[in-house]
Amino acid sequence: MRDFSAPVRETVEHHVLADEFQAAIPALRQSYQQDDFAEIPSFMPDDVFRGALGELEGLFDGESRRRDTRIEQSGGTPRRFTTLARDVIARGSTVIPAVFESSTLRAALEEIVDEKVLPVPYEPEQYIATRLHEAGDVHGWHWDDYTWALVWIFKMPDEDNGGSLEYVKDVPWDPENPRVEEFVAAGPVIRRHPTVGSAYLLKAGTALHRVSPLSYAAERMMVCFSFASVADLDGDRGHESIQALF
Numbered sequence: 001m002r003d004f005s006a007p008v009r010e011t012v013e014h015h016v017l018a019d020e021f022q023a024a025i026p027a028l029r030q031s032y033q034q035d036d037f038a039e040i041p042s043f044m045p046d047d048v049f050r051g052a053l054g055e056l057e058g059l060f061d062g063e064s065r066r067r068d069t070r071i072e073q074s075g076g077t078p079r080r081f082t083t084l085a086r087d088v089i090a091r092g093s094t095v096i097p098a099v100f101e102s103s104t105l106r107a108a109l110e111e112i113v114d115e116k117v118l119p120v121p122y123e124p125e126q127y128i129a130t131r132l133h134e135a136g137d138v139h140g141w142h143w144d145d146y147t148w149a150l151v152w153i154f155k156m157p158d159e160d161n162g163g164s165l166e167y168v169k170d171v172p173w174d175p176e177n178p179r180v181e182e183f184v185a186a187g188p189v190i191r192r193h194p195t196v197g198s199a200y201l202l203k204a205g206t207a208l209h210r211v212s213p214l215s216y217a218a219e220r221m222m223v224c225f226s227f228a229s230v231a232d233l234d235g236d237r238g239h240e241s242i243q244a245l246f
């Protein structure tokens with residue numbers, strides 16, 4: 001494969017530093033402060049988006065794995081989807097690793113969250129791609145192992161079909177006793193249906209969240225990047241839920 005990573009890196013830096021991206025930051029800060037969520041519209045330039053989409057479609061065709069399981073650490077909630085592991089993406093995509101590694105992007109995220117944002121050191125959790133496509137596909141309620149998820153949306157079904165992000169913010173994760181049903185019932189459950197081409201930032205370590213089930217077959221494809229806080233990197237992190245998945 002031709003190595004486009006240097007030009008991609010430069011394009012990413014240029015886009016994040018451009019006036020349009022920078023001008024959006026105050027509103028994103030405000031959204032994040034209020035909701036622990038901020039949707040960045042037109043996350044990357046169109047050609048970078050299309051390049052990444054082509055790479056992902058090729059990898060999903062050849063190297064994806066179908067999952068249909070329940071994850072104990074998040075209260076036995078379902079994972080029914082097709083996924084690409086980090087290493088498959090690292091080998092087969094020029095765009096996704098360049099986005100993850102961009103210190104310019106991390107600096108922009110730091111302005112939004114008002115805190116230091118660090119790349120996750122545990123490689124399998126740095127980024128993954130997930131595709132929901134069959135009726136009943138769902139990414140059930142869970143918390144992420146690290147503080148922030150940045151989810152870049154490549155394909156999205158109509159809102160009435162599901163595929164929405166739903167979350168309850170500010171709830172603690174106790175893997176021994178996750179109490180998912182209780183937290184969801186207590187709510188409030190916030191629902192968002194991000195647009196194709198956007199990326200949303202979620203405080204996913206303390207937001208109990210899910211992708212709502214598809215009622216009928218349709219495409220939903222995303223890449224989830226994980227970023228860590230300074231506190232995340234103190235002490236040991238459990239990685240049981242991702243280990244259960246791969």
Ligand SMILES: O=C(O)CCC(=O)C(=O)O
Binds near residue numbers: 139165
């Ligand atoms: O697909 C989404 O919008 C959320 C994905 C997610 O929560 C995750 O990969 O941990």
Ligand SMILES: [Fe+2]
Binds near residue numbers: 142143144204
């Ligand atoms: Fe998540």
